[in-house]
Every structure is written in C-alpha cells, then in structure tokens.
Amino acid sequence: MSASPARSTHTLEAGRQASLDSYAIVDTAPERAYDDIASLACAICATSAAAITLVDRERQWFKSSIGLEHSETPRSESICAVAIRTPHELLEVRDVLANPNIPMRPTDRDGALLRFYAGMPILAADGQALGTVCVFDNEPRTLTRAQREALGALARQTQHLLELRRYAMQQQRLLHERDTVARKLEHDRADLQRRHDDLVHVASHDPLTGLLNRAALEKLRHRPEAMQRLEAAGYALSVVDIDHFKQVNDRYGHLLGDRALRAVAEVISSCIRHGDLAVRYGGEEFLLVLPATPLSGAFEVAERIRTQMSTLALPFQVTVSIGVAGGDPQLDTPEQVFDRADQALYRAKASGRDRVIADNTSRV
Numbered sequence: 001m002s003a004s005p006a007r008s009t010h011t012l013e014a015g016r017q018a019s020l021d022s023y024a025i026v027d028t029a030p031e032r033a034y035d036d037i038a039s040l041a042c043a044i045c046a047t048s049a050a051a052i053t054l055v056d057r058e059r060q061w062f063k064s065s066i067g068l069e070h071s072e073t074p075r076s077e078s079i080c081a082v083a084i085r086t087p088h089e090l091l092e093v094r095d096v097l098a099n100p101n102i103p104m105r106p107t108d109r110d111g112a113l114l115r116f117y118a119g120m121p122i123l124a125a126d127g128q129a130l131g132t133v134c135v136f137d138n139e140p141r142t143l144t145r146a147q148r149e150a151l152g153a154l155a156r157q158t159q160h161l162l163e164l165r166r167y168a169m170q171q172q173r174l175l176h177e178r179d180t181v182a183r184k185l186e187h188d189r190a191d192l193q194r195r196h197d198d199l200v201h202v203a204s205h206d207p208l209t210g211l212l213n214r215a216a217l218e219k220l221r222h223r224p225e226a227m228q229r230l231e232a233a234g235y236a237l238s239v240v241d242i243d244h245f246k247q248v249n250d251r252y253g254h255l256l257g258d259r260a261l262r263a264v265a266e267v268i269s270s271c272i273r274h275g276d277l278a279v280r281y282g283g284e285e286f287l288l289v290l291p292a293t294p295l296s297g298a299f300e301v302a303e304r305i306r307t308q309m310s311t312l313a314l315p316f317q318v319t320v321s322i323g324v325a326g327g328d329p330q331l332d333t334p335e336q337v338f339d340r341a342d343q344a345l346y347r348a349k350a351s352g353r354d355r356v357i358a359d360n361t362s363r364v
C-alpha cells in the first residue's frame with residue numbers, strides 16, 4: 001500500500017527542515033559574505049530589491065536583504081516557499097498581480113507593492129531546498145538568460161557558504177570533543193597518580209602513627225644512590241623505645257595504648273629536622289635516621305624528644321629511653337651503627353629509663 005500524499009509531503013518537509021536545521025543559521029547575525037551576494041543579485045538583475053531567504057517551519061527568514069521592509073514574513077505569505085517546491089528550477093513571476101497562483105503580495109521598504117519576483121532555490125548538500133536567492137522589482141519584467149544563469153551561480157555560492165559554515169561548526173565540535181577527551185584523560189591521569197601516591201604512602205607508612213614503616217626503610221637501604229648520598233655526608237641513628245609500654249596496654253587498654261603511640265610519634269615528628277627520617281621500627285620502638293649529623297647533634301635531638309614527653313595530653317605519664325650512635329661512613333656499615341645505637345638503648349633502660357645514652361665507641 002502506498003503512503004498517502006499528505007503523509008509523504010509531511011515526511012519530505014521533515015527531511016528538508018532537518019537539513020536546514022543542520023546549518024544552524026536561522027536567526028544568526030548579518031554577515032558581509034551573504035550581503036555581497038544579495039547586492040550582486042540586485043545589481044546583475046537591475047532590480048530594486050533582493051534577498052537571501054531561508055524557509056523555516058512557519059516563516060520565511062531573510063539572511064540578507066536589500067530594499068525590503070521586513071527581516072521575516074509568515075511562510076503562508078512567502079513566494080519563496082512556492083519556489084522551493086521545484087528545487088532545480090528558477091521560479092520567475094513576471095507580474096504577481098496577474099498570476100492567480102501567487103496570492104502573496106510582497107512590499108518594499110516603503111510599503112510599495114513588488115510585482116516582479118525571480119528566485120533560484122538554494123540547495124543543501126543532500127539536495128534539499130532550503131530557501132532562495134531572489135530579486136524583486138516594482139514593475140513587471142522578465143530576466144534575460146544571463147541574469148537567470150547569474151542567479152543560479154549566486155545560489156550555488158550561497159550553498160558553498162553554508163557548507164563552509166557547517167564544516168567550521170563540525171571542526172569546532174571536534175575540537176571541543178578533543179578538548180573534552182584531553183581534559184578527561186588528564187583528570188584520569190591525575191586520579192591514577194593520586195591513587196598511586198596513596199598506595200605508595202599506604203605501603204610505606206605506618207597506618208597508626210603516619211611515620212615511615214620498616215618496609216620503607218628496607219626499600220631505602222636497597223637504593224644505592226640514596227645510601228651513597230647518606231653515607232657520603234655521614235649520619236647518626238637513634239633508637240627510641242617507650243618505657244613500660246606493655247603495662248600501658250595491660251592497665252589502660254589498647255585504645256589508649258594506640259593513642260599513646262600516636263602522641264609519641266607526633267612529638268618525634270615535631271622535634272626532628274627537615275631531611276631526618278622517623279620510622280616506626282617495631283611495636284613501641286622508633287628509629288631515627290639523621291643525615292649529616294654528628295653524635296652531639298643527634299644527642300640534642302634525642303634529648304629534645306625525651307623532654308617533650310612531659311607535655312603529652314594523656315591520662316598517664318609516658319617516658320622514653322633513647323640510644324644514639326654514629327660512625328665513620330668509610331668504616332661502619334648501617335647494621336653496625338644500628339647495633340651500637342641498640343646497645344646504647346639497652347644501657348639507657350638498664351640504668352633507669354627516661355634518659356638518652358650515646359654510644360661511647362662512636363667515631364662521629
């Protein structure tokens with residue numbers, strides 16, 4: 001069964017309107033390129049008025065016009081709406097008043113009747129008729145063959161302008177999409193970097209105190225360039241141990257024990273210098289690595305940490321014992337320096353706790 005004429009016409013018009021909409025040109029500002037085409041049409045055809053019209057849903061809109069009163073008119077009053085019914089032919093009406101098939105009565109800017117009309121349809125790339133390049137005059141007349149051909153050429157030039165406009169819009173859309181993708185990629189890259197940094201931080205830091213963990217220290221030890229810089233400048237080690245920490249856990253519980261660990265870690269962080277490393281080495285034991293520091297300087301830092309324990313806002317007193325050691329970078333391995341600091345810590349605990357003991361065999 002074939003489609004009804006009304007439905008077929010509606011489908012064709014929907015396709016034509018979609019083609020016009022794809023150029024997004026209706027209601028745009030005047031442009032010199034279109035005005036030049038209208039001026040050429042007027043000059044070549046020796047008429048008093050000319051226009052580039054686009055037939056929209058319910059109206060005829062003028063992209064450019066010369067000598068006309070309005071910038072748009074109802075579609076029902078548009079001769080151009082009749083012209084686009086034959087997309088490949090120029091519509092020429094010698095005398096509007098004498099043509100009963102043309103009920104429209106166009107007027108010029110002074111309100112005078114325009115009796116002559118000639119319009120060449122402007123075609124889209126898909127062949128749809130969008131509007132016309134048209135001319136008007138106050139007196140009946142007939143175009144020459146050359147004038148008709150010129151109107152056809154101007155309609156084709158208008159089509160080229162429309163295609164350039166659509167191409168520019170497509171390029172702008174592609175650039176926008178590319179910029180959007182680039183911004184998303186950068187956002188995703190930054191997000192991945194943040195997640196990577198978070199994972200690295202989690203892997204290298206103690207979750208309770210926020211200090212470096214033992215795994216991070218081991219990783220540092222296996223980086224030759226890091227150890228070379230550390231040993232070249234000399235360094236000292238301090239081992240910090242919370243006194244009677246097992247009793248704290250037994251008497252006050254692990255929640256307050258964890259609070260005490262965090263408080264001690266905060267004191268350590270506030271007392272060490274930029275470039276020093278603080279590591280939670282064991283349960284209640286901390287290790288400090290102090291680059292380019294003599295034994296006397298390491299002792300001062302340790303003593304500052306010890307005395308700051310009295311300021312902790314805890315429901316019980318916390319003290320620490322600290323062993324300090326240093327060595328000659330050319331003669332001592334890190335393990336040897338650590339062993340001496342650990343022995344110094346042992347002597348600090350054996351001699352009453354709450355004190356700093358420096359290893360007396362250190363050579364730095």
